[in-house]
Amino acid sequence: MENQIQEVVKEDVFLTEYSGMTLIAKADEVIKINGNRVAILDKSSKSVKERHRIELAFLAFVFSLRGERISVGLRLNGELRLMYPNTDKIPLILSEIKKSFSSTFPPEPSFSYTCKNCPFHTDCINFAIKNGDITMINGIGEGRKRALKKAGFLKVDDVAKSDPRAISKYTGVDLKEAKRIVKQAESISTSKWFSINEFTLPTSEFEYFFDVEKGEDKIYLLGVLLKEKSDNQYRYFILDDYWENAWKGFIDFVNIHPKAPIYHYDVFDRDVIRKFGNLSKMNVKELSARLVDLYKLIVRSFILPVRFYSLKDVARTTGFNWRTGSFSGYEAMKALSMWRESKNPDILSKIVTYNEDDCRALMTVKTRLERAQMNF
Template structure:
């Protein structure tokens, strides 16, 4: 059986995915989505940019022939080529771990093999591995994979490198990987992975939205999780908290909903607030109705209905550090009108223009609250103000009018939903986006397509999505106001009856 570095990388992110990659029916995998295709394209472009600074050679061999690939790589290493791109190194697990009872073929394909002085089987030079990663930080998973490449390299050249390298997007120089630190951890993860391969059943799934959405097994795992009412679908249940709940045999919604929060307060990942919110969240899902949190904001601090309200949403392209669309929905309740303004940068150079247009618009409504969902809009306004040297006297009054509907919601009520993302909550309320497949992630892809093709249909769908986001934010905000107004009325009526 073959084990490669990609297996080890994915195992650190999800223990289930690489096991399915090896053992499951590949026809059950999801089709690649646009964002995943974009990420793969971004990685190719990123590699090309880095490689432009190196005089490298790439081993030539017939596709699918691993032995020929290694032979071509060894020929380049024996010649002392300075930089080898995507060399292939094969070794045996029993050569790595002499006590191993079973053998596996280990395949290493570092992005670069870099020649340096030293003694090896090739002569007075040796090689160290370097990987080019799209990430901006030297994550554990990257460093463990770098240690895997170094160990495979040691089996080939007869000497283990003293370090490996990561070339990250935000660093002008390479990041050195401490192999003395990461090699033992790599072996531990590799051994765990091999044990998982031998198990007749794949590891338990845990639905983590950020990590799972791009996985080709997502639909299959999500269907299983839904059928089981798996606790990972409950907002607030992180992997750390789930492990703690398992130790107490709290693995169902019912058991969690009936648990005294005091039992959970001192566990790692919990405190009194988290414990209470999590048990009430489970109750809300079981009862399929919203429940007020005991830690909710006082009514005076909750949002309200104003004569004129602004709803604000941004679309961004992170790779370009660009906020290219600032959308504002102006709702005039006194005159029963609404107007959407779409300030769009058709090129990155137009960002300052749309920023000025936004500031000019919100300045026309100095008393109107500016509703948004999550902190991104607030932080972005501060960033753009600093970038374009907008006076604080102009920006601070705007920021003081910002109201984060998300924060008010999660501090005051538990909803019977799987996530507190805007799409999930608004759809629970019955709101629907005009373009069913649209998302923030897809807008990143569509904006890239606009820049590449000039096809305005990409801009139009982005603008529709942004406008719908503003209307969705309004729907959630209005529901929150009405919900608490109704609850307060019920409480007041109950108090009146008691006094009588």
């Protein structure tokens, strides 16, 4: 028999006491399937990862302590899967967490790409900078950190002053990668940008800066800043179930100057243009040829004083700050879906301000790259 989803409750929080701690588990959605409640975690991932299993096991553990019969499931890129996680290791994990929280020393960060959506991101980065923690060096994860610490490289400065051959020997990376790690450490130590490869930027009287926000469901906000001689104009377009007019508005806007480059950051924005090009059966070849990916250019040509080469971190090295403070891309994604439901203008205003600043951050980074180009 086909599964029947009968009821949906958006976001739910479950609390319980355990071993002197208050456990708080959060589900993105609680639904009813054939009369049984199922707590769902939404993840934008192609496959089930270890961290998903741990989160689900924690959720299931909290339900068992509360004596509730709720199943758990994952929604991966919109596709629902019921899961049966093993909760045996959760007491051990909780006792380690308890130890960390009761220690007078905060736990050391262990950076990975998942950090960008973590609420402690800024705290962890600040902690790592203050302590010269070697995981601040892009390319140093938990394993390499352990190996380097064992060999006496305790701080970023130790790595910055080291011989790459020693880094290669202790971490097992090849010499090329070891040289990059040492240069990366030097960049963090001195807060300097280092050019490593020549590059060229297009020259044009007019320029566009483009950034997309995506909601958890199929809603997109396409933001574009047009830089003209003495003026900048920002426009945004919301592509929802009825996306045709907004898409046309976007195309018209970026074609005011049909030869002007369109700067963006990483592959996602390009994919969105391709997606709506396909949906609208519009040929976006010429438009795509105008896209200039600043992320690709930066990682090929520079070593920067950042842990992550995200637009946020890179733009902040130029002194750029977002008016929305620590509001993140992840929060913008959640907020866009919330706005879709509520149509609350305050929520939209925050997302738009955030997106406009993303576009301005791109413009600032591009200006900084121009300066570097001149000095190369």
